[in-house]
Amino acid sequence: MIDPLAYLLSPVSYEFMQRGLAASVIVGVVCAVIGCFVVLRGMAFLGDAMAHAILPGVAAAYLLQGDLLVGALVAAVLVALSIGYFSRDGQIKEDTAIGIVFAGSLALGVALMSTIRTYSSDLTHVLFGNVLGVGERDLWVIAGVGALVLVSVLALYKEFTLISFDPILAVTLKMPVKLLHNSLLVLLALTVVVSLQTVGVGLVVAMLITPAATGYLLVRRLAPMMMLAAAIGAISCIVGLYASFYANIASGAAIVLTCTVIFVLVYVFAPNRGVLWGLVRASRLAHTKA
Amino acid sequence: MPALEISHATLGYGGTPILSDLSVAIPPAAQVAVVGPNGAGKSTLFKALAGLASILEGTIRIYGRPLGSEEARVAYVPQRAEVDWQFPVTVLDVVLMGRYGHLGWLRWPRRTDREIAFRCLERLGIANLARHPIGELSGGQQQRVFLARALAQEPDVILLDEPFAGVDAPTQELALDLLSDLRDRGIPMLVSTHDLAQAISRFDLLMLLNRRLIAFGRPSEVVSPANLAQTFGSQALFYPNGGGLLAITDQCCPPEEVIEARGRARSRRVG
Numbered sequence: 001m002i003d004p005l006a007y008l009l010s011p012v013s014y015e016f017m018q019r020g021l022a023a024s025v026i027v028g029v030v031c032a033v034i035g036c037f038v039v040l041r042g043m044a045f046l047g048d049a050m051a052h053a054i055l056p057g058v059a060a061a062y063l064l065q066g067d068l069l070v071g072a073l074v075a076a077v078l079v080a081l082s083i084g085y086f087s088r089d090g091q092i093k094e095d096t097a098i099g100i101v102f103a104g105s106l107a108l109g110v111a112l113m114s115t116i117r118t119y120s121s122d123l124t125h126v127l128f129g130n131v132l133g134v135g136e137r138d139l140w141v142i143a144g145v146g147a148l149v150l151v152s153v154l155a156l157y158k159e160f161t162l163i164s165f166d167p168i169l170a171v172t173l174k175m176p177v178k179l180l181h182n183s184l185l186v187l188l189a190l191t192v193v194v195s196l197q198t199v200g201v202g203l204v205v206a207m208l209i210t211p212a213a214t215g216y217l218l219v220r221r222l223a224p225m226m227m228l229a230a231a232i233g234a235i236s237c238i239v240g241l242y243a244s245f246y247a248n249i250a251s252g253a254a255i256v257l258t259c260t261v262i263f264v265l266v267y268v269f270a271p272n273r274g275v276l277w278g279l280v281r282a283s284r285l286a287h288t289k290a
Numbered sequence: 291m292p293a294l295e296i297s298h299a300t301l302g303y304g305g306t307p308i309l310s311d312l313s314v315a316i317p318p319a320a321q322v323a324v325v326g327p328n329g330a331g332k333s334t335l336f337k338a339l340a341g342l343a344s345i346l347e348g349t350i351r352i353y354g355r356p357l358g359s360e361e362a363r364v365a366y367v368p369q370r371a372e373v374d375w376q377f378p379v380t381v382l383d384v385v386l387m388g389r390y391g392h393l394g395w396l397r398w399p400r401r402t403d404r405e406i407a408f409r410c411l412e413r414l415g416i417a418n419l420a421r422h423p424i425g426e427l428s429g430g431q432q433q434r435v436f437l438a439r440a441l442a443q444e445p446d447v448i449l450l451d452e453p454f455a456g457v458d459a460p461t462q463e464l465a466l467d468l469l470s471d472l473r474d475r476g477i478p479m480l481v482s483t484h485d486l487a488q489a490i491s492r493f494d495l496l497m498l499l500n501r502r503l504i505a506f507g508r509p510s511e512v513v514s515p516a517n518l519a520q521t522f523g524s525q526a527l528f529y530p531n532g533g534g535l536l537a538i539t540d541q542c543c544p545p546e547e548v549i550e551a552r553g554r555a556r557s558r559r560v561g
Contacts, residue, residue, distance in 0.1 A: 040377060155396055162387055165377045169439075172340045172366050173391040174358075220423035222378050 011245045020131040021241055023142050024198040028233030030146040033153055034191045035208035036226045041164045048205035049102035051192045053079035055109025058126055076189035129200035129252035145194045149187050199252040206256040214263045217270045232262055291354055293318040293478040294447050299348035301338040307346055308334040314506050316478050323489035324482040326499035327522050332482040336449045340366040352446045365445035367436045369452050375425045381435050382420040388442030410438040429457045450481045466492050
């Protein structure tokens with residue numbers, strides 16, 4: 001019989017696990033909070049594209065022996081700007097512009113990385129994360145950028161809510177809608193960049209939208225939805241890391257699978273809006289009619 | 291001084307004019323029905339007043355202050371189709387958004403803002419729904435939430451874009467009663483509508499548009515076979531009816547402008 005306490009504590013006795021847990025919980029929370037705006041504004045595709053598009057930035061920084069995070073951030077901002085540029089006068093639809101820029105920069109990233117000798121293991125780390133390789137300094141950067149994003153969302157909460165719900169009112173109230181939209185994109189870019197090490201660019205979109213969508217199913221107000229999404233993001237990271245430790249599966253995948261399972265459970269069992277609830281209501285209705 | 295003074299204004303999107311050389315002066319507390327066929331420029335006029343369409347030529351002033359200045363406050367009540375009813379906000383949240391213009395950066399709604407929001411909800415008889423998500427409300431209740439928000443903005447002018455499109459007859463009647471109830475607040479109101487009969491019987495002033503101003507004034511002065519023919523063109527049928535004239539106009543279906551505007555709202559959101 002295994003001691004449950006030892007079961008919980010033994011992974012945490014490793015320093016790399018402590019750092020990995022701390023980093024992924026921060027990322028889980030920050031992704032979920034910014035992800036609420038991504039879900040409500042229908043920007044999931046843009047978030048995914050931005051994540052993949054940072055690959056050339058990371059590769060270039062690696063080749064030039066610069067800072068990977070700085071390279072990633074520069075690439076993310078460039079991508080957001082170029083998508084805006086291609087779709088500015090409606091000649092090309094925005095989702096088409098996103099697709100072009102996204103695939104093009106992914107290809108550029110792969111091309112750059114293929115010149116590196118340890119190409120395949122490096123590419124795997126960028127694509128799917130390497131949470132157990134988070135160093136002391138990485139953790140500080142993740143915590144610092146995460147705090148910056150959360151404080152910005154708190155400070156601009158009413159503006160971000162308004163431009164998402166009713167951009168027309170935002171214009172009549174003379175808010176700088178364009179500037180606010182771009183700030184949100186920069187915050188999204190920052191979030192994606194610090195998620196690089198935990199879940200990787202291939203899976204970060206799940207951390208952005210799955211906890212937020214789960215929260216959306218459970219509550220009907222934005223602030224509680226955000227808090228719930230943050231809690232789901234954090235729990236998914238913890239559960240996922242333990243699963244990864246004991247079942248010896250890739251940590252990023254384990255985290256994403258955990259929050260996907262939570263989403264499916266909520267989708268089926270959620271009070272009022274769940275599938276099961278709907279079935280119960282339908283059968284009750286049939287009974288009363290009969 | 292007129293509440294709203296539009297002189298020689300040409301309005302449109304991008305560089306394309308939709309409504310040309312419009313000049314009207316609207317007195318305080320006036321309730322104006324803006325009538326015209328699909329594509330006449332009703333929505334363009336409202337969007338320009340709200341700051342969403344461009345003023346290509348001419349000027350618009352609100353109590354003498356140029357439109358776009360900090361003190362010229364316009365409240366725009368959107369068409370129902372333009373609102374995302376699944377967004378996770380409550381009725382009170384929506385009405386409080388009307389107060390954001392008075393708050394500034396880094397400020398949360400204060401107690402006075404909440405009191406004002408509640409007063410506006412009470413005035414429209416839906417204070418009991420304050421905590422409900424907007425998606426749970428009926429069409430008429432949703433309409434009233436946005437009217438309450440317009441009042442909470444404490445605006446100089448209220449614009450209602452097709453408020454009667456897609457709502458049932460009792461709700462329409464209720465909305466019309468509310469409009470006359472709001473008259474004593476002294477806030478001028480512009481209401482765009484397809485319904486000529488309603489415009490004639492329930493509004494002080496009538497503005498007939500068809501890409502330009504056809505006529506503006508009291509219904510009795512404005513409604514003439516010549517003006518109606520110019521306004522509706524082939525979109526209306528006229529029959530001699532006793533001593534008068536029977537006009538049949540199209541009232542069905544949201545105009546194309548709605549769909550256009552919706553597309554624009556979405557592209558603005560992401561673009």
